[in-house]
Amino acid sequence: xxxxxxxxxxxxxxxxxxxxxxxxxxxxxxxxxxxxxxxxxxxxxxxxxxxxxxxxxxxxxxxxxxxxxxxxxxxxxxxxxxxxxxxxxxxxxxxxxxxxxxxxxxxxxxxxxxxxxxxxxxxxxxxxxxxxxxxxxxxxxxxxxxxxxxxxxxxxxxxxxxxxxxxxxxxxxxxxxxxxxxxxxxxxxxxxxxxxxxxxxxxxxxxxxxxxxxxxxxxxxxxxxxxxxxxxxxxxxxxxxxxxxxxxxxxxxxxxxxxxxxxxxxxxxxxxxxxxxxxxxxxxxxxxxxxxxxxxxxxxxxxxxxxxxxxxxxxxxxxxxxxxxxxxxxxxxxxxxxxxxxxxxxxxxxxxxxxxxxxxxxxxxxxxxxxxxxxxxxxxxxxxxxxxxxxxxxxxxxxxxxxxxxxxxxxxxxxxxxxxxxx
Ligand code: ATP
Ligand code: MG
Numbered sequence: 001x002x003x004x005x006x007x008x009x010x011x012x013x014x015x016x017x018x019x020x021x022x023x024x025x026x027x028x029x030x031x032x033x034x035x036x037x038x039x040x041x042x043x044x045x046x047x048x049x050x051x052x053x054x055x056x057x058x059x060x061x062x063x064x065x066x067x068x069x070x071x072x073x074x075x076x077x078x079x080x081x082x083x084x085x086x087x088x089x090x091x092x093x094x095x096x097x098x099x100x101x102x103x104x105x106x107x108x109x110x111x112x113x114x115x116x117x118x119x120x121x122x123x124x125x126x127x128x129x130x131x132x133x134x135x136x137x138x139x140x141x142x143x144x145x146x147x148x149x150x151x152x153x154x155x156x157x158x159x160x161x162x163x164x165x166x167x168x169x170x171x172x173x174x175x176x177x178x179x180x181x182x183x184x185x186x187x188x189x190x191x192x193x194x195x196x197x198x199x200x201x202x203x204x205x206x207x208x209x210x211x212x213x214x215x216x217x218x219x220x221x222x223x224x225x226x227x228x229x230x231x232x233x234x235x236x237x238x239x240x241x242x243x244x245x246x247x248x249x250x251x252x253x254x255x256x257x258x259x260x261x262x263x264x265x266x267x268x269x270x271x272x273x274x275x276x277x278x279x280x281x282x283x284x285x286x287x288x289x290x291x292x293x294x295x296x297x298x299x300x301x302x303x304x305x306x307x308x309x310x311x312x313x314x315x316x317x318x319x320x321x322x323x324x325x326x327x328x329x330x331x332x333x334x335x336x337x338x339x340x341x342x343x344x345x346x347x348x349x350x351x352x353x354x355x356x357x358x359x360x361x362x363x364x365x366x367x368x369x370x371x372x373x374x375x376x377x378x379x380x381x382x383x384x385x386x387x388x389x390x391x392x393x394x395x396x397x398x399x400x401x402x403x404x405x406x407x408x409x410x411x412x413x414x415x416x417x418x419x420x421x422x423x
C-alpha cells in the first residue's frame with residue numbers, strides 16, 4: 001500500500017473524550033471513527049487489524065473442528081419468549097417492530113437462533129458432536145458504552161455453539177474449544193489468564209473467561225502468585241470488599257491470591273440443557289429415547305481484542321503491534337520521494353517484499369521526515385527501513401524494530417529472511 005493513496009486520517013491532538021491509551025491511539029491513528037455513542041466505524045488501517053484477529057480466530061476454530069456459518073442479526077421476538085430471555089435479558093436487548101408490527105430483537109447473542117436451526121432437522125445422535133460458529137456484529141444496548149470499541153454497543157464477536165448427546169460429550173467439546181482459544185490467543189500475542197467465572201445471563205453450570213491483566217480492566221480477578229489459578233472475584237467469598245482476598249491462600253492450595261483488574265476477551269460456557277429443554281432441541285439417543293441435547297457456547301470479543309492488545313502493547317510514542325495482527329509488517333520510509341531514483345529504489349524494495357507475501361507500506365508522501373517518523377511510531381508497524389539521499393543505492397538499509405527501537409544495518413536478503421522467520 002502506498003501511504004499517499006491510503007486513507008489514514010491521523011490526528012495530532014489528544015481526543016478529549018477518550019481516557020484509555022487504546023481508545024486515544026485508535027482515534028489518533030485513524031483506526032476508528034465514532035458515529036454515535038458506542039457505535040463505531042472501522043477505517044482502513046483499523047479494519048486490517050480487525051480482519052487479522054478475525055482470521056486467526058477463524059483458523060483456530062476450523063483447526064479444532066468447528067464449522068463457520070452466518071446467522072441473522074435480526075431475530076424474531078418469539079424465539080426469545082420461548083427461552084424466557086425476552087424479559088430476563090433486560091434493557092441491553094434492543095426490541096423493535098417491522099412494518100407489519102411484528103416484534104423483533106437485534107441479536108446480542110445467538111443461543112435462540114442456533115437452537116431453532118438445530119431443532120428443525122432430523123439429526124441422528126451419530127452425527128454429534130456438532131459445533132457451529134460465526135463471526136458477526138452484535139448489538140447490546142449497553143448502559144455505559146465507553147473506552148471506544150472496548151465496551152461498545154455494536155461490536156464484532158465470534159460466537160460458537162456445540163451440541164452433544166450427553167454430558168461427557170459436552171465436557172469434551174468444551175475442553176476442545178478451550179484448546180482452540182489458547183491456540184488463537186497465543187497466536188494473537190496476548191498475555192492472558194484463564195479465569196473461573198460466573199455464567200451470568202447466558203446461564204449454565206461451568207464457565208471460564210479469558211482475561212488480559214490490565215489496570216484499565218473493568219473486572220476484578222483474583223490470581224494465585226504461584227500457580228495458574230485465577231477466578232473472577234464474583235465467584236469467590238468475601239464479606240464487603242474484594243481487596244480482602246489479597247494475600248489469602250489460593251483455593252488450589254498453591255500460593256497467595258492477588259486481586260488485579262482484567263479485560264474479558266473470551267468466555268466459554270457449559271450450558272447443559274438450559275436452552276435445549278426450553279426450546280425443545282432433542283433427538284433420539286442410542287436407546288431410541290428422546291433426549292434434550294447438551295449445549296456449550298463460546299464467545300470471543302473480536303473488536304475488543306484490538307483495543308485490549310493495544311492496552312498491552314504501547315509506549316509513549318504509540319502502538320507497538322505484535323507481528324501477527326499488525327496492519328503492515330514493515331514500513332518503507334522514503335525520505336525524498338520527489339527524487340526519481342530514490343522513489344524507484346523504494347518501489348523496487350516494496351515489490352520484492354510484497355512478492356514474498358509481506359504486508360508492506362511505502363511512505364511516499366511529500367511531507368517532512370519528522371512527520372513520517374512520528375506517524376510510523378504512532379501506527380505501531382513492527383519494522384521500518386529508511387531509504388533517503390544518504391543511503392540509497394547502497395547495499396544496506398537502516399532497519400528499525402519498533403519494539404525497543406532496535407536498529408541494525410541489513411541488506412534486502414537479510415530483511416526478507418527476518419520477516420520470513422516471523423511469518
Ligand atoms: P462483559 O462482562 O464485558 O459485559 P459479557 O459477559 O457480557 O461481557 P459475553 O456475553 O460472554 O460477554 O460475550 C462474549 C465476548 O464478547 C466477551 O468475552 C467480550 O470479549 C465481548 N463483549 C461483550 N460485550 C461487549 C461489548 N459491549 N463491547 C465489546 N465487546 C464485548
Ligand atoms: Mg455484558
